[in-house]
Amino acid sequence: LLQLELENKKVLDMGCGTGILAIFAEMRGAKPTDAIDIDNWCYLNSIENVERNNCRHISVFEGDATLLLNKKYDVIIANINRNILLNDMESYMNCLNDDGVILFSGFYQEDIPIIDAAVSKYDFKIDKIVSLSPDLASIALAEKWVEKYNPEVKTEQKKTRGRQKK
16 A cells, blocks of 8 residues: 555545545545444544544445445455455445556465465456565555557457456
């Protein structure tokens, strides 16, 4: 997140917990930002933390990926376990803008190939991995690989954005 340009980017913090990443994104210039968590305590705590930090561009919601319908984001931060990431992957991909990136965290090292396979169905590739410990948790940045590594297919791939490859 530190390495991304967030100025005036629309950000989603999915599985926001305390809202700290949404707050940090706003401090780095992101606006607007949506923070979503399914847990009621996290939802209420995020609202409190947003207010305490005088954030003006963060909206906090209680719920799950069904709240993403008809939304679009430049950056998605998804700090959620592997099974939920896999279950909701289509929702994330459908609400990501064409040049957007996704940061995944909250899973084990052994989950990386599984998550990479899931994002590859949407022409994304895990591009950078930061390990927080030898085997416990990882953060992965997924970017549109076809456009980054094979620019001549960019136009054709944009036509199929959000639809899973067969």
